[in-house]
Amino acid sequence: MTIKKTSRRKFISSASALALGSAAFGLNIPAETKKKKSKEEVYKQLDELVDKYLPVFGACSQTSFYALNKTFNLKADIIVKALASFPGIAMRGETCGAVSGSLMGVALVYEGDKYDEKGAKKLSLGPSEKFCSEFENEFSTTRCRDVIKHNTGKEYVLTKKADYQAVSRDGGFKHCSGVIKKAVHYAADIIMEKS
Secondary structure, eight states, X not given: OOOOOOOHHHHHHHHHHHHHHHHHTTOOOOSSOOOOOOHHHHHHHHHHHHHHHHHHHOOHHHHHHHHHHHHTTOOOHHHHHHGGGTTHHHHSSOBOHHHHHHHHHHHHHHHOSOOOSSOOOOTTHHHHHHHHHHHHHHHSOSXXXXXXXXXXXXXXXXXXXXXXXXXXXXXGGGGHHHHHHHHXXXXXXXXXXXX
């Protein structure tokens, strides 16, 4: 291989064209290599984001995904908005929002950048099953109302306005922060296995 000399002007011109072309076609060329964070550093960042943003969003689904999105630079902010109706699936006590938000993060990492309509591979199913198993091992369920019962010992029918208000009054939602933190830690472990 021979190396040709080039002028500074030609080099800058070529590098600029490459950078602009990459940006135009959505290619990400990192300006610098980031130091890989330890598991403890990742957990700490996730916990801080959960503590800061659960009061902002007021929803486990949005908070869990937002923390994973920011920690792993998933560049999927629009999904936070889409998860607004996912806490307990429209506040019905169904799938826990910490589960749905975390599974979105896992899927974004494992499914890759391109969606193939002809043969979607569903690469996130195995990691998602692992996440759900770990969550169920901790809370015995992935259902919001059952997670609340697991944490409080009380059963509520969240579709009834009086019961929903009772959960809040009785402090049932104060456990959500801990549930989200466990969920995003499980998801982070799975995401870090991929990287």
